[in-house]
Amino acid sequence: MITPKSFLSLGLLALAPLLAWQDDSQPPTQQPLIGFSRQSSLRQLEIEGIFASVPSPESARFHHRYLTEEPHVEGQPAQRRVAEYVLDHFQKQGIPAEIVEYQAYYPYPRSVAVQLLEPDKKEFALREVGYAVDKDSFSEDVILPFHAYSPSGEVEGQVVYANYGLPDDYAALQERGIDVRGKVVLVRYGRSFRGVKVRVAEENGAAAVLIYSDPMDDGYFQGDVYPEGPMRPASAIQRGSVEFIFIYPGDPLTPGLPAHSDAQRISPEQAVNLPRIPSQPLSYQDASQILKSLRGPVVPKGWQGALPFTYHVGPGPSRVHIRLQMDFAVRPVWNVIGRIEGADYPEEWVILGNHIDAWTYGAVDPNSGTTALLQVASGLGKLIREGKRPRRTLILAGWGGEEYGLLGSTEWGEDLRDELVRKAVAYLNVDVGVSGSDFAAQSVPALEGLIRQVTRTVRVPC
Ligand SMILES: [Zn+2]
Numbered sequence: 001m002i003t004p005k006s007f008l009s010l011g012l013l014a015l016a017p018l019l020a021w022q023d024d025s026q027p028p029t030q031q032p033l034i035g036f037s038r039q040s041s042l043r044q045l046e047i048e049g050i051f052a053s054v055p056s057p058e059s060a061r062f063h064h065r066y067l068t069e070e071p072h073v074e075g076q077p078a079q080r081r082v083a084e085y086v087l088d089h090f091q092k093q094g095i096p097a098e099i100v101e102y103q104a105y106y107p108y109p110r111s112v113a114v115q116l117l118e119p120d121k122k123e124f125a126l127r128e129v130g131y132a133v134d135k136d137s138f139s140e141d142v143i144l145p146f147h148a149y150s151p152s153g154e155v156e157g158q159v160v161y162a163n164y165g166l167p168d169d170y171a172a173l174q175e176r177g178i179d180v181r182g183k184v185v186l187v188r189y190g191r192s193f194r195g196v197k198v199r200v201a202e203e204n205g206a207a208a209v210l211i212y213s214d215p216m217d218d219g220y221f222q223g224d225v226y227p228e229g230p231m232r233p234a235s236a237i238q239r240g241s242v243e244f245i246f247i248y249p250g251d252p253l254t255p256g257l258p259a260h261s262d263a264q265r266i267s268p269e270q271a272v273n274l275p276r277i278p279s280q281p282l283s284y285q286d287a288s289q290i291l292k293s294l295r296g297p298v299v300p301k302g303w304q305g306a307l308p309f310t311y312h313v314g315p316g317p318s319r320v321h322i323r324l325q326m327d328f329a330v331r332p333v334w335n336v337i338g339r340i341e342g343a344d345y346p347e348e349w350v351i352l353g354n355h356i357d358a359w360t361y362g363a364v365d366p367n368s369g370t371t372a373l374l375q376v377a378s379g380l381g382k383l384i385r386e387g388k389r390p391r392r393t394l395i396l397a398g399w400g401g402e403e404y405g406l407l408g409s410t411e412w413g414e415d416l417r418d419e420l421v422r423k424a425v426a427y428l429n430v431d432v433g434v435s436g437s438d439f440a441a442q443s444v445p446a447l448e449g450l451i452r453q454v455t456r457t458v459r460v461p462c
Contacts, residue, residue, distance in 0.1 A: 034450045055375035063374045067367040074357040074401040075331040083334040086398045090338035093381025097338035102259040102411040104251035104333045106404045109146035110325040118319040124286040129235040145237035152326045153278035155208040157184045158316035163303040165197035170204045181205035188214040195242040198275045209279040212287030216306035234285035239359040243405035244273040250410025258415035293318040335408040336398035343389040349423045351395040354430040355402030368434035
């Protein structure tokens, strides 16, 4: 198990050469740290030792419990409380910090409804089933399952199953003479970002998209489902954004510019990163009702999922009615930015960030990472109190509105574009700091050796 303590040490150590602290003594060492001279390695290790002595399982538990106490979608009072908690923690550590607010265009779901009309009539619940062992699984405060930035709309049509909804999948349908124009495509999560699935469906002329989690990719085929195991249970629905972030991320109405309250805004109709057809996520419990009634050809090789029947592509006879009502508005996005001025190279910025908004409680995503971020702040605070300062400027960032489409970080980046281009030397992200039992890291290839060295250094507490 990678704990927040080990992760955050690892995260910080991974950037060790950039996170060098002011160093007066220069004792020699046998095996220098990558990026350090023999002389400076011992001193750096001593400073890292002070830093690493601060985080504890108890403080990680404390922070994590606070952060996950309520669902905290961007713009809601519960999310403001999370932002203020992070701000307060930075400031208590002696790190100057502020909440930096932007005004972005994003929706909350008012109502979502999907009905099977044929061959049987059935209204899907579109709610997760609760579990006695998990009181929060019954909460009414959890946001409706929806795709952020799906437009409102009402669509009725025959269903076609299009596998993962990749361009090749539509090509395979076309080869079989199946036209998805005006149809509702049912695709499974995986192998591409959900916004891409909606975009490709749009390009192929579909009227609407339903995206479900197949148990083969994300459910019982992978292992025991919650609460017996960690895998997705039958009624669970993956929320998420379908903004076309590959065209541009952030606020749809202020592309390339910071979304200040007085910013010039384009109209939603002009925003080319917004999908035009409705889309809705489904559980595999609900999707199976649609899928099992599909006829037409048996699916091509590799399209069969783990539901207990042979999949067919359709079209129909399954026919569905989708009705989505979204409440779009320009709303606040709260970033928390802390900053420790560098002693030697204040014009070089090392940025450590994670988002602080969540679709629901966010125990893993993002709050395991936010917990690590808070513990990093504690470690840095101790060093500051001991009169030590980093050689370069450190910026700690809690991003708002990430789940919607990287809203907070994009707007901040657009706001500080010129300064970032000149000063930013490294960015480290800690989203999903803890998950499962395997260690994983991503980086540019140049850091591979450093990551290996650090994994040998950092002990996993058992
Ligand atoms: Zn996340």
